[in-house]
Amino acid sequence: MPERPLLVFDFDGVLVDGMAEYWWSARRAALALVAHSAAPAGSVAPAAWHLPEQAPPGFALLRPLIHKGWEMVLMAAELGRPDLDLDAALADYDTFLGAALRRWGWTTAQLQQALEGLRAEAIATDPDAWLALHRFYPGVEERLDRLAAEGADWAVLTTKGGAFASRLLAAAGLTPLALYGHEQGSKPSVLARLLAGHDPAERPLWFVEDRRPTLELVRRTPGLEAVRCYLVSWGYLGPGDGEGLAPLGIRWLEPAGFAAPLALWP
Numbered sequence: 001m002p003e004r005p006l007l008v009f010d011f012d013g014v015l016v017d018g019m020a021e022y023w024w025s026a027r028r029a030a031l032a033l034v035a036h037s038a039a040p041a042g043s044v045a046p047a048a049w050h051l052p053e054q055a056p057p058g059f060a061l062l063r064p065l066i067h068k069g070w071e072m073v074l075m076a077a078e079l080g081r082p083d084l085d086l087d088a089a090l091a092d093y094d095t096f097l098g099a100a101l102r103r104w105g106w107t108t109a110q111l112q113q114a115l116e117g118l119r120a121e122a123i124a125t126d127p128d129a130w131l132a133l134h135r136f137y138p139g140v141e142e143r144l145d146r147l148a149a150e151g152a153d154w155a156v157l158t159t160k161g162g163a164f165a166s167r168l169l170a171a172a173g174l175t176p177l178a179l180y181g182h183e184q185g186s187k188p189s190v191l192a193r194l195l196a197g198h199d200p201a202e203r204p205l206w207f208v209e210d211r212r213p214t215l216e217l218v219r220r221t222p223g224l225e226a227v228r229c230y231l232v233s234w235g236y237l238g239p240g241d242g243e244g245l246a247p248l249g250i251r252w253l254e255p256a257g258f259a260a261p262l263a264l265w266p
């Protein structure tokens with residue numbers, strides 16, 4: 001009998017390329033926070049701080065390391081510093097992230113709220129312009145449509161606010177079985193809830209993601225052994241992310257594999 005998995009897709013970097021929107025919204029959120037903050041702490045000199053309209057190259061380099069939306073706003077603020085040490089940020093992102101939070105004196109909640117408030121306003125005032133900053137990766141919409149014919153359900157699990165992912169899917173006429181945004185908890189905890197109460201032999205869970213550390217975390221999480229993990233080749237990957245996956249129990253998914261019938265997936 002063919003397998004009828006529940007496919008759980010990450011959103012950004014798997015289904016949708018929103019790189020244009022990330023800078024657009026992160027830049028504006030950072031500008032708004034700076035405008036409403038006291039003078040930033042530490043080494044940030046307001047006169048020298050500048051955020052260009054076009055994303056600086058460092059933003060694309062940092063993107064594979066960014067996990068949550070609030071980090072994107074903080075990284076935008078950092079990219080406006082003329083004395084930013086980008087190599088140090090890329091070499092040890094977690095340390096850099098902590099130092100950046102202290103430098104600006106913002107809370108993660110404040111950063112997330114700035115981002116989501118700005119997105120909500122963009123959708124309310126000019127939804128078409130906001131939607132146009134995103135594109136589905138080639139073949140994704142057709143492939144999702146075909147899943148139903150294969151008897152497979154699909155869901156979305158994202159660190160984005162659920163409402164924003166939902167808006168983009170609805171605009172494309174796509175309806176997942178379920179959609180889990182950052183409001184529903186961490187990805188491992190949502191996967192654990194999805195596994196609970198189902199026999200993995202009857203309904204296997206396949207998780208498709210473009211952030212390797214997230215897949216490694218799933219692999220390290222007790223109770224999630226039955227989740228089949230895929231890293232997609234087309235997302236926001238860092239250098240070397242596609243190497244040495246097999247010993248970790250992570251499968252590599254390229255566009256041709258994604259387009260193939262589920263029975264032929266790696």
Ligand SMILES: [Mg+2]
Pocket residue numbers: 010011012013014209210211235
């Ligand atoms: Mg992603």
